[in-house]
C-alpha cells in the first residue's frame with residue numbers, strides 16, 4: 001500500500017488532502033467531523049478581528065445540467081470570537097494530534113500579527129497560513145488581496161510573522177494579479193516557508209435581468225465576489241506551474257482551486273503541489289468525498305509504482321515549456337472511428353465554421369445516401385483537436401500522428417537559423433499553400449460544391 005503521508009514545509013499530515021480555509025473549517029465541530037471522514041489537514045477559517053457578514057452571500061454558475069461549476073462568495077473572515085476558535089483548535093488537536101491544523105490569519109498591525117501568531121501557537125496550531133488573498137470586503141480595509149497585490153507589503157508582513165512564529169508559515173496568494181510569481185517570490189524573500197494558491201478570483205457570476213442587480217443580492221444591491229470551484233481549476237494549475245517552475249520561488253506549494261476528485265489532486269501534485277486544499281467540493285458534496293479521493297489516489301499510485309507523494313510530485317513540470325520550444329514538425333490529424341460514430345455531425349459544423357473545413361459529409365458528395373458519418377479531409381486538417389473535443393462519443397475521434405518522428409524543429413531554432421517569417425507577406429508563414437475555400441463558396445448551396453475526399 002502506498003504511503004500517502006506528507007511533510008509539507010515541516011507540517012506533517014496523514015495524507016495531502018486538506019480542507020481550505022472557508023466555511024467547512026469554521027468550527028471545531030466541522031474540522032473534527034472532517035478528520036473523522038479522512039481529511040489529512042484543515043486550514044481554519046481565517047481568524048482575525050471578527051467581522052459582520054451580509055445575507056445572502058453566494059452566487060453560483062450552473063452549466064446545463066451541472067450545478068455549481070463555479071461558486072462566488074462575498075463572505076468575509078470569521079465572525080466568531082478568537083477565544084472560541086482557539087479553544088476549539090486545542091480540542092481538535094487533542095483528538096487528532098497527527099493531523100494538520102493550520103491557522104489562517106488576517107490582521108492589520110504588526111502587534112496584532114505578533115499577538116495572534118502567539119495565541120494560535122499556544123492553542124496547538126501546526127502552522128499558519130497568511131490570508132493575502134480575499135478579494136472582496138477585506139481588501140477595501142487594506143487587508144487580504146490588497147496585500148497580495150503588493151509584493152513589498154506582503155514581504156514585510158511575512159517578515160513580521162516570522163519574527164515570532166516558531167511553526168511553519170504558508171503565504172496564501174491572490175490570483176487577482178497579472179504575474180503570480182511576483183508575490184510568490186516576495187513570500188520566499190520574506191521568509192515564508194511555503195505558499196498556497198489560489199484564493200478566489202474577483203467576479204460577477206450573473207445578473208438578475210428583471211431587477212437589474214447582480215448576484216448575490218443584498219437588499220437590492222450587490223458587490224463583486226470571489227470565484228472558485230471546478231471552473232477555476234485551469235487558472236489555478238497555470239499559476240501553480242508558474243510558481244513551481246520559478247527558480248526564485250523554490251519553497252513548497254499547497255495547490256488550491258477547483259479540486260474535486262483524486263484525479264484533480266494528482267494533476268496538482270504532478271504540477272508541483274506538496275498538498276492540496278479543497279473548499280467548494282466539500283461545500284457542495286460534504287466531507288465524505290475524501291474517501292473516494294484517498295482510494296483513487298492509492299489506486300493511482302499503486303498502478304504507477306509510486307510509493308510516496310514525493311515520487312510523483314512535480315513530475316509533469318519538465319514537460320511544460322515555452323511555446324517556442326515545441327516541435328513544429330509534429331503533425332497529427334483527426335481520425336473518425338466509423339463504428340463508434342452516431343452521425344450527429346457536430347464535428348462537421350465545428351470544423352466547417354470554427355476551424356479549417358477539413359470534414360466532409362458523404363451526402364454533399366451525392367454518395368452514400370442515408371450515411372451520416374463524416375470523413376476527414378486529411379490535407380486540410382491542421383490537427384487542432386476541435387472536432388475531437390466537440391464529439392459527444394468517447395474515443396470516436398482520435399488524433400493520429402502522421403509525421404515519422406524523425407524531424408524536430410522549434411520556432412526558437414528557426415529563429416536562430418534566420419528562418420522565421422519577418423514581413424507581412426512572407427511566404428514562410430505556416431498557412432501558405434493550405435487549402436481555403438474561396439469566399440464566394442460560402443454563398444453557394446452546399447450541394448453545388450463538392451469537397452474532395
Ligand SMILES: Cc1cc2nc3c(=O)[nH]c(=O)nc-3n(C[C@H](O)[C@H](O)[C@H](O)COP(=O)(O)O)c2cc1C
Pocket residue numbers: 020021022023045046071072073075076077078104131133134172198199200227228229230232256257258259277278279280281
Ligand atoms: C464561502 C467561501 C469563504 C471563503 N473564506 C475564506 C477565508 O476565510 N480565508 C481564505 O483564505 N480563503 C477563503 N476562501 C477561499 C478558499 O479557501 C479557496 O482558496 C477557494 O475557494 C478556491 O478553492 P476551491 O475551488 O476548492 O473552492 C473562501 C471560499 C469560499 C467559497
Ligand code: SF4
Pocket residue numbers: 336340341342343344345346347348372373374390391392393396397
Ligand atoms: S461528432 Fe463524433 S459522433 Fe458526431 S458525427 Fe462527428 S465523429 Fe460522429
Ligand code: SF4
Pocket residue numbers: 333334350351355356357358359376380381382383384385386387388
Ligand atoms: S482537427 Fe481541426 S482541422 Fe482537423 S478535422 Fe478536426 S476540427 Fe478540422
